[in-house]
Structures are given as structure tokens and as C-alpha cells.
Amino acid sequence: MSAILEATENTSVRHSAAVRRNWNPARLARVAARFVSVLVCVGIWQVLAEHHVSFGLVTFANVPAPSDVVPAAWALFHSPKLPMHLLSSVMRVLVGFVAASAVGIGLGLAIGRYRAFEDAVLPPLEVLRPIPAVAWIPLAILMFPSSEMSMMFITFIGALFPILLNTIHGVEGVDPRLVATARSLGTRGAALFGEVILPGAAPAIVTGLSIGMGTAWFCLVTAEMIAGQYGIGYFTWESYTLQNYADIVVGMLLIGALGMGSSVLVRRAGLALIPWYRMEASQR
Structure with missing residues (x-):
């Protein structure tokens, strides 16, 4: 019985260690940075489309903004x-x-x-x-x-x-x-x-x-x-x-x-x- 309890405890410890490795501060920072990068791109898209910005060869005059895409x-x-x-x-x-x-x-x-x-x-x-x-x-x-x-x-x-x-x-x-x-x-x-x-x-x-x-x-x-x-x-x-x-x-x-x-x-x-x-x- 004690052997079973010890094995269970060891498994729990290894699982906890794996969770800590997967969610350490560096990993959380990378996930947050990626999420922020997506938000920044969406924000730039919204500004360009909403103001119909034109760069000459590329224009956003007819491009739908995220505010139009979400209802669609x-x-x-x-x-x-x-x-x-x-x-x-x-x-x-x-x-x-x-x-x-x-x-x-x-x-x-x-x-x-x-x-x-x-x-x-x-x-x-x-x-x-x-x-x-x-x-x-x-x-x-x-x-x-x-x-x-x-x-x-x-x-x-x-x-x-x-x-x-x-x-x-x-x-x-x-x-x-x-x-x-x-x-x-x-x-x-x-x-x-x-x-x-x-x-x-x-x-x-x-x-x-x-x-x-x-x-x-x-x-x-x-x-x-x-x-x-x-x-x-x-x-x-x-x-x-x-x-x-x-x-x-x-x-x-x-x-x-x-x-x-x-x-x-x-x-x-x-x-x-x-x-x-x-x-x-x-x-x-």
C-alpha cells in the first residue's frame, strides 16, 4: 500500500513540475507577446480601413474593417x-x-x-x-x-x-x-x-x-x-x-x-x- 501511495505521490510531483515548466514566466511572456502582436495587427488594419488610407499602389478604400468583419x-x-x-x-x-x-x-x-x-x-x-x-x-x-x-x-x-x-x-x-x-x-x-x-x-x-x-x-x-x-x-x-x-x-x-x-x-x-x-x- 505504501508503495502505491509513493508512486502516486511521485506521479503527482512530476505532473506539477511539468505544469510549472510549461507555464513558467518566460513562456507566459511569449504567449502574451504573441497575443499582443495579433491585437496590434488588427488595430492597424482597423485604422487603415476606417480612414481609407492609400499608399499609391496599395489602397484600403474598399477593404472591410474588423468592425465590419465581426458582424459578418x-x-x-x-x-x-x-x-x-x-x-x-x-x-x-x-x-x-x-x-x-x-x-x-x-x-x-x-x-x-x-x-x-x-x-x-x-x-x-x-x-x-x-x-x-x-x-x-x-x-x-x-x-x-x-x-x-x-x-x-x-x-x-x-x-x-x-x-x-x-x-x-x-x-x-x-x-x-x-x-x-x-x-x-x-x-x-x-x-x-x-x-x-x-x-x-x-x-x-x-x-x-x-x-x-x-x-x-x-x-x-x-x-x-x-x-x-x-x-x-x-x-x-x-x-x-x-x-x-x-x-x-x-x-x-x-x-x-x-x-x-x-x-x-x-x-x-x-x-x-x-x-x-x-x-x-x-x-x-
């Missing part, structure tokens, strides 16, 4: 269409991201590991990589029988290349001595990938997944320009055509918040699966 956001959050907008956009991004993850990681492992595969597959991918998502719209409409699949394809293209390139760099960055040691112990084929190469490249893959998720949201407006009646990107583009300028900013901020939140979620989930990397980082 409140109206959207109470709109019955918001759940459908969110569901449509999340499904398009999620399907495109999952497909891009499977293709990007698979190709990245093969390209990073086998030089012949790199010579055969990487050059055409490098030709396609600089093409912006908006340029894929006509071809996507021709390639797929439904507009929904076309929109998912655009988000797939947006997420694919960050995941692919980070996976390639991660595989190429694996210490050759680890591979040689594993080979000397008889590790070959799938076992070599699963036990040496994939764990070694995992941190770079997680970074690629996080960037790819953000890029998929970045391409959402482009994807939802194709067709549809729902989606945050569609809502943003429709607001522009109807000259509801405050709603444009609301849609932009909502896409930014969703993209940032999902990228952070993907990164934290990925890091939770590679505890050895977190241990190495804590020892630096």
Missing part, C-alpha cells in the same frame, strides 16, 4: 448553411490529403531509396510540381466525371508535392551506417524499410504531412471555384462575386484557422508516433 462572422456562425459549408470543405480536403499522403510517402520512399526509380519517376514529377493549382482546373474538369472529384483532385495536387519532397529528403538523410549495420545483421527488403529507413525518415515525413495539410487548405478556394453550392472556398468566392466584402475576409480567416489547426493536429499526431525523435530533441 457572427451572421455566418448563426447561418444554417455553415455546417454544410464546413462538412463539404473538410471532406474535400481530407480525401485529397489522405490520397496525397499515400501516394507521396510511397513514391518518396521509393525515389529516395532507389536511384533507378528516381531517374525514371522524379523528372516528370519535377515538371508538374511548379504548375499552380488553378492551372489544373480545366484538365481536372476533363479528367473526372463529377465536379466533386475534380475539387478533391485539386486539393490532392496541392498536398502531394510537399509530402513527396520531404519524404525523399528524409530517406536520403538516413545515416548510411544504420543501413549498413542492418544489412550486416541480415535485414533486407520490407524489413529494412520498416525497421530502419521509415523510422529514420519519419520526422521529415511528419513535416511534409503538416505542410501538405496546410497547402491542401490553401488550394481549397481554387478547387471550389470549379462548381458546387457549399464549401468555405465557394462561400469566399461567391462573396466576391456578390460584393459582400466583409464575408470575403470571414471566409479567408476561417480557411486560415482551419488550415492552421489541422496542420498542428497532424504534426502533433505524427510526433506522438515517433517518441524517439522527441527524446533526441529534448537532449539537444
Whole structure:
């Protein structure tokens, strides 16, 4: 019984110490500084838009102020269409991201590991990589029988290349001595990938997944320009055509918040699966 009480007390002490480390004065100061920086930017935006400031090439004459955006956001959050907008956009991004993850990681492992595969597959991918998502719209409409699949394809293209390139760099960055040691112990084929190469490249893959998720949201407006009646990107583009300028900013901020939140979620989930990397980082 005393052992149990001692273990419980030790766990409580460690938890309290972790809380103190996470909320020490320096960390609180950084959080406060970041919050203040956001408030300052919003204040500058309010002043520039309210006074219709013009810098010649850039003018704020038609830009809605935060005081106009807040009521528009409140109206959207109470709109019955918001759940459908969110569901449509999340499904398009999620399907495109999952497909891009499977293709990007698979190709990245093969390209990073086998030089012949790199010579055969990487050059055409490098030709396609600089093409912006908006340029894929006509071809996507021709390639797929439904507009929904076309929109998912655009988000797939947006997420694919960050995941692919980070996976390639991660595989190429694996210490050759680890591979040689594993080979000397008889590790070959799938076992070599699963036990040496994939764990070694995992941190770079997680970074690629996080960037790819953000890029998929970045391409959402482009994807939802194709067709549809729902989606945050569609809502943003429709607001522009109807000259509801405050709603444009609301849609932009909502896409930014969703993209940032999902990228952070993907990164934290990925890091939770590679505890050895977190241990190495804590020892630096």
C-alpha cells in the first residue's frame, strides 16, 4: 500500500513540475507577446480601413474593417448553411490529403531509396510540381466525371508535392551506417524499410504531412471555384462575386484557422508516433 501511495505521490510531483515548466514566466511572456502582436495587427488594419488610407499602389478604400468583419462572422456562425459549408470543405480536403499522403510517402520512399526509380519517376514529377493549382482546373474538369472529384483532385495536387519532397529528403538523410549495420545483421527488403529507413525518415515525413495539410487548405478556394453550392472556398468566392466584402475576409480567416489547426493536429499526431525523435530533441 505504501508503495502505491509513493508512486502516486511521485506521479503527482512530476505532473506539477511539468505544469510549472510549461507555464513558467518566460513562456507566459511569449504567449502574451504573441497575443499582443495579433491585437496590434488588427488595430492597424482597423485604422487603415476606417480612414481609407492609400499608399499609391496599395489602397484600403474598399477593404472591410474588423468592425465590419465581426458582424459578418457572427451572421455566418448563426447561418444554417455553415455546417454544410464546413462538412463539404473538410471532406474535400481530407480525401485529397489522405490520397496525397499515400501516394507521396510511397513514391518518396521509393525515389529516395532507389536511384533507378528516381531517374525514371522524379523528372516528370519535377515538371508538374511548379504548375499552380488553378492551372489544373480545366484538365481536372476533363479528367473526372463529377465536379466533386475534380475539387478533391485539386486539393490532392496541392498536398502531394510537399509530402513527396520531404519524404525523399528524409530517406536520403538516413545515416548510411544504420543501413549498413542492418544489412550486416541480415535485414533486407520490407524489413529494412520498416525497421530502419521509415523510422529514420519519419520526422521529415511528419513535416511534409503538416505542410501538405496546410497547402491542401490553401488550394481549397481554387478547387471550389470549379462548381458546387457549399464549401468555405465557394462561400469566399461567391462573396466576391456578390460584393459582400466583409464575408470575403470571414471566409479567408476561417480557411486560415482551419488550415492552421489541422496542420498542428497532424504534426502533433505524427510526433506522438515517433517518441524517439522527441527524446533526441529534448537532449539537444
